[in-house]
Amino acid sequence: MPIYEYRCNQCKKEFSLLFLNLKEVSKAQCKYCSSKDLKRLISSFSVHQTEEARLANFDTSKPRGDDFYKDSRNIGLWAKKRMREMGVDLGPKMDEIVERGRTGKILEDYEK
Ligand SMILES: [Zn+2]
Structure with a gap:
């Protein structure tokens, strides 16, 4: 059930609406x-966090489900965080490694 926030152009008030389904949104x-x-x-729920914030919120010790790996951004992010935790500073090479993570080769060499 999505919650959307609106500002009324008539009375200028702001409010949020909960929709039971997407058809309701147009009404x-x-x-x-x-x-x-x-x-x-x-919505404050969907504001994109900066990458730094996402990294900070990332707990690499938690098990990651299939959903996690379906989102390639998570893989790259996770790789970066993991690198940082391990004290690895790869500089420009990082992007390459993240890219490898995104293409499915998830840090095989670095996970040992
Ligand atoms: Zn209004």
Whole structure:
């Protein structure tokens, strides 16, 4: 169930709406004045974190499920974090290694 945040162009108030399904989204209207003239805001849930923040939140000791590996960004990120934890500074080579991680060869040489 998505929650979207809106600003009403009529009364300028901001509010969030919970939708039971995506069809409801097109019927969104202002909680306060019922206007349908809304601007959707980027939800705080979906704001893209900076890579640094993502790295900081990453716990490489947790088991990673299949979903994790389906997201190639995670693989690259995980590789970077892992490198850092191991105190490996590869400089420009890092991108190459991350790229290898993304293409499926996940740090075989560095996991030992
Ligand atoms: Zn309004």
